Structure formats: C-alpha cells, structure tokens
Amino acid sequence: MTDVRETTAVPALVCEGLRYAFGETKAVDGLELSVRPGEVFGLLGPNGAGKTTAIRCITTLLPVPAGMVRVFGHDAAKERMAVRRLLGYVPQQLSADAGLTGRENVELFARVFDVTRRERAARVARALEAVDLTAAADRLAKTYSGGMVRRLELAQALVSAPRLLMLDEPTIGLDPIARTSVWEHINAVRTATGMTVLVTTHYMDEADQYCDRVALMHRGRIHALGTSEELRSELADRRRAEGKTDPDPTLEDVFRDVAGSGLDEQGLDEQGGDFRDVRSTRRTASRVG
Numbered sequence: 001m002t003d004v005r006e007t008t009a010v011p012a013l014v015c016e017g018l019r020y021a022f023g024e025t026k027a028v029d030g031l032e033l034s035v036r037p038g039e040v041f042g043l044l045g046p047n048g049a050g051k052t053t054a055i056r057c058i059t060t061l062l063p064v065p066a067g068m069v070r071v072f073g074h075d076a077a078k079e080r081m082a083v084r085r086l087l088g089y090v091p092q093q094l095s096a097d098a099g100l101t102g103r104e105n106v107e108l109f110a111r112v113f114d115v116t117r118r119e120r121a122a123r124v125a126r127a128l129e130a131v132d133l134t135a136a137a138d139r140l141a142k143t144y145s146g147g148m149v150r151r152l153e154l155a156q157a158l159v160s161a162p163r164l165l166m167l168d169e170p171t172i173g174l175d176p177i178a179r180t181s182v183w184e185h186i187n188a189v190r191t192a193t194g195m196t197v198l199v200t201t202h203y204m205d206e207a208d209q210y211c212d213r214v215a216l217m218h219r220g221r222i223h224a225l226g227t228s229e230e231l232r233s234e235l236a237d238r239r240r241a242e243g244k245t246d247p248d249p250t251l252e253d254v255f256r257d258v259a260g261s262g263l264d265e266q267g268l269d270e271q272g273g274d275f276r277d278v279r280s281t282r283r284t285a286s287r288v289g
C-alpha cells in the first residue's frame with residue numbers, strides 16, 4: 001500500500017455546531033468535534049445518540065443544514081465531491097453483494113470511485129490482501145463468514161485509498177475472534193498508510209483498546225472527549241474528591257457519569273440496560289447467505 005502519511009496540521013475532520021433534525025427530533029444538536037490526522041477516533045453513544053446521522057452529514061449523504069463540517073479543510077456543504085474523494089465509508093447496513101465474489105464486490109467499488117482501468121486490478125488485489133481475503137477472493141460472498149463479510153466491506157472502502165475512513169459499528173454482531181481480526185486489519189492499514197479512522201461503536205472495551213481518543217455522544221452532542229485513560233482518570237479524581245472509594249472506573253462508568261440522570265430518563269436504560277446489551281439487538285454475522 002502507498003505511504004500517504006499526513007504531513008499537514010489541517011485536521012482530518014472538524015464539525016462546528018453541526019445540527020440535523022428529522023422533524024421535531026434533533027438527531028444532531030450542536031456537534032463539536034475535531035479529529036487529528038492519522039488517529040483512530042471513537043464516537044461512542046447509545047442507540048439514538050445521533051452518531052449515524054452525524055456520519056451521514058460528514059459523508060455528504062445528508063446535507064449540513066446548520067453548522068459546519070470540514071474534511072481535510074474541505075467544506076462538506078460546498079465541496080461535496082472533494083469531500084467524497086477523501087472518504088471511505090462502511091455503513092452499518094450490508095454493502096456487499098452476496099451473489100458476487102469478493103473480488104467482484106471490490107471491483108464494483110473501484111469503478112464507482114473512478115479508479116482507472118489501468119490501476120484497477122492492482123488496487124483491488126491490494127485492498128483484498130490488506131484484509132486477508134486474497135485466498136477467498138474468487139468465492140461468492142454468500143459463502144463468507146460474518147467476519148469475512150465485514151473485512152470485504154473494509155476492502156471495498158479501502159480500494160479508493162481514502163484519507164479518512166468512516167466505520168459505523170464495524171464489529172457489531174461478530175464473535176470476539178472476528179472482532180479482533182477486523183480491528184487488527186484496520187490498525188495494520190492505518191499504520192501502513194497514515195489514514196485517519198473515525199469509528200462508531202457500542203463496545204466500550206474496543207474503544208478503550210483501539211481508539212487513540214474517544215468522544216461520548218448523547219442526545220446529539222458530545223459530553224466528553226479525550227483519551228480513554230484521561231477520561232477514566234478524571235472520573236477517578238472526581239470520585240476521590242467526593243470521598244468515594246470505588247475501584248478504577250471503566251469507560252462505561254465515564255459515560256454514565258457525564259450523561260448524568262438523562263440516561264435514566266431516556267438513555268441506556270430505556271434502550272435495554274447498557275452498551276453490552278445493545279449489540280444483541282443487531283446481528284450482522286449472518287447477513288449474507
């Protein structure tokens with residue numbers, strides 16, 4: 001893979017005062033975010049927090065009705081094509097075609113992204129290799145396991161050599177081994193290319209382990225932002241100051257703390273207990289077949 005390490009200080013992504021409403025529902029309500037080039041940034045939050053809507057605004061699939069979104073300095077409202085060329089996007093919904101082989105699926109995306117005919121075969125082969133699907137490339141996608149499908153979707157997004165890769169719940173519904181494998185491939189490509197990654201996840205353990213920084217989103221806005229360690233140690237300090245002697249807080253404790261009582265009214269509890277429960281509500285592992 002070509003080395004396109006970032007040398008510029010321009011943020012990979014900036015959202016300022018981003019708002020998006022579906023009728024009366026304020027899905028994104030004044031989102032403030034800045035993602036550094038080359039980092040893996042985790043956008044965390046319960047169902048309905050506004051993560052997917054924010055991602056759709058950033059990827060230009062939805063307009064930016066209020067506020068500002070910039071991708072490597074390009075305005076998502078005014079320079080949509082420039083922004084699209086910089087982005088790779090793996091949505092929550094299935095984006096691979098079960099009736100095509102892995103290679104054909106990636107080729108399709110190469111065509112959509114205008115990869116020239118001369119470059120196409122090599123780029124497709126590189127993308128498949130980056131996610132360890134070379135040996136399975138000529139099998140129909142419907143024969144793939146859930147983890148392989150997710151890696152295929154990753155290859156589809158990588159074939160255009162994006163500078164900012166957006167992944168919406170990339171590991172939901174996968175078993176722990178497949179989840180680890182997906183993350184290892186994301187990390188390997190990031191290391192090789194210097195690509196920036198914005199990922200949404202419900203899995204706090206994954207965010208803790210794989211994200212350089214995380215933002216905790218609730219009801220359309222960010223409630224805390226930093227490294228997992230910073231957020232956890234800030235909460236530990238606050239607890240100590242209040243005379244509490246709890247053991248080390250987790251990222252999920254941080255989320256409960258920053259979102260406060262709102263979670264009890266309309267948050268995690270309403271959505272099935274906690275972040276761990278949410279994953280059982282959606283299954284991607286058997287989506288193809």
Ligand SMILES: Nc1ncnc2c1ncn2[C@@H]1O[C@H](COP(=O)(O)OP(=O)(O)OP(=O)(O)O)[C@@H](O)[C@H]1O
Binds near residue numbers: 025026045046048
């Ligand atoms: N097409 C739509 N029409 C109406 N309301 C919508 C639509 N899409 C999302 N919403 C609402 O906007 C709010 C934010 O939803 P969104 O899907 O962005 O949240 P999310 O954090 O991505 O949740 P999830 O983790 O379940 O994907 C929710 O209240 C949701 O019901």
